[in-house]
Amino acid sequence: MRISARLAQRIAVTILGGATLVTLLALVYIVFFVLEKGLEVVSVDFLLSDSRDMGRAGGIFPTLIGTVVLPLLALSIATPLGICTSVFLTEYTLENRITRIVRFGTDCLAGIPSIIFGLFGFIFFVMTLGMGWSILSGGLTLAVMVLPTIIRTSEEAIKAVPRSYRDVSYSLGATRWQTVKKVVLPNALPGILTGIMLGIGRSIGETAAVIFTAGSSLRLPHSLFDSTRTMAVHFYILAREGISTENAYGTAAVLIISVLLVNLAAYWMMNRFIAKRS
């Protein structure tokens, strides 16, 4: 039996729409499920008190510190490197073999799974360079991991700065670097910040690369050479070792909220950037 084109269209739209709905529901369900169970546990006290008994009791304050410090360190290393790379790719060279190789390297790095970063960070920073399980090892590993994100978004942002801005700057007698510093980068800033926020979001949610490099100490770190535990790692350990389901939900809620907030900030900046451009 042949079905009419109109009917085929109706069936197709129903199926496709259904699939979209299933996807959205699954993803939204995950967020709400965790928030519903977790927010009961979360309180100011939960956020600001020390963990006791391996996280079975008490709050998550030490992991909050770890979650702030590690991404900060990672991004303060990756950001300058990433911006310089993208400036070089866009402003200082034409498309040639070098840019192709650099782009290929960046793409490959972006696709490497976090467990490989964990292995690398462990053998290189922790063992070979003797940094031990520390904030420094973890931060450096995360820096390598988020570098491709920073490079890509900065490159897009710099490319979006209109040609005419540069032409005006050059016609005023500015050198290339002056143009980059005074014209290109300030105008690309919101786009670059978007990349930084995305990098922070990814670092906050990372587990595999962090657990083998920064360790999982629940004590408050006093220097870059102390081990620390991020919220994601804390949540993983609580859930996996069945230490406390309740606190696991609480940690997960805080984790999801922070990641979503950071990413929302990224989108907000991206939209402002696009609005300003057009």
Added chain:
Amino acid sequence: MSIIGEKGVRRILLVTAFSALSALLLIALFIINEGVPFIFRYGLRDFLFSSEWKPAEGRFGIFPMLAASVWVTLGAMAVGAPLGIAGAVFLSEFAPKSVMRIIKPAIELLAAIPSVVYGFIGVMVLAPLIRSSLGGPGLSILAGSIILGIMILPTIMSISIDSLLAVPQSFREGSLALGATTWQGVYLVIVRAAKSGIIAGVILGMGRAIGETMAVIMVAGNAVKIPDSALDSARTLTANIALEMSYATGMHRQALFATGVVLFVVIIILNSLATVVIKGKVARR
């Protein structure tokens, strides 16, 4: 800046431009340096195709893990690819622009949910459901596939949407002008024109599924044996590394790095494949 000068700046930038590439090479070098000598000593065939993983007895065959990784990844693709592509087609071709403008960022936002959270949902919700309705231990290849499938949905969907939107509007108008319905146009023209982008999205999603570690550890059960059915517990390559790394020493640790080498090679192949597919599209335009 006058101290360094234009040439100096250029040189500094050139050096930093190689940071990502040198990081990649450094990673490859260290993983290979730890893992490859072991593979040579142990024998590639024994390492890949023997199913005995008994570190205490010096037996390091990763075949069960290899099989588990393949099964879980294929399962994740079976869940994620149809849903992701269908969603992308619906949002880009049938949904109103305003709906898409809200849902696409929302889906990308959900891609940022940490993998451990997905794993946790798998343990708390999905595994008990599978155990009570289909039997088996619950923590299984099936659970892993579904969770990973959902995790890679945003990747596949967002890349597919981008490539569908990149199809020129004239293609749509042309097919409508010939009397085709919207669906016929989508099916016969638009999806084919966007094919390479969609395939690239699927390949990148696949890379993410193979490389995912923590979520899989939590939901797949981690038993070291060649799985017989989708309801069996299984341990993937990534899970094997992460589970034993914390206490492994000597040969055992090298074997784990060798597992990392296998994973590294697979990922590089997949990424190159995705790059080639996208390049082919650009060249044809």
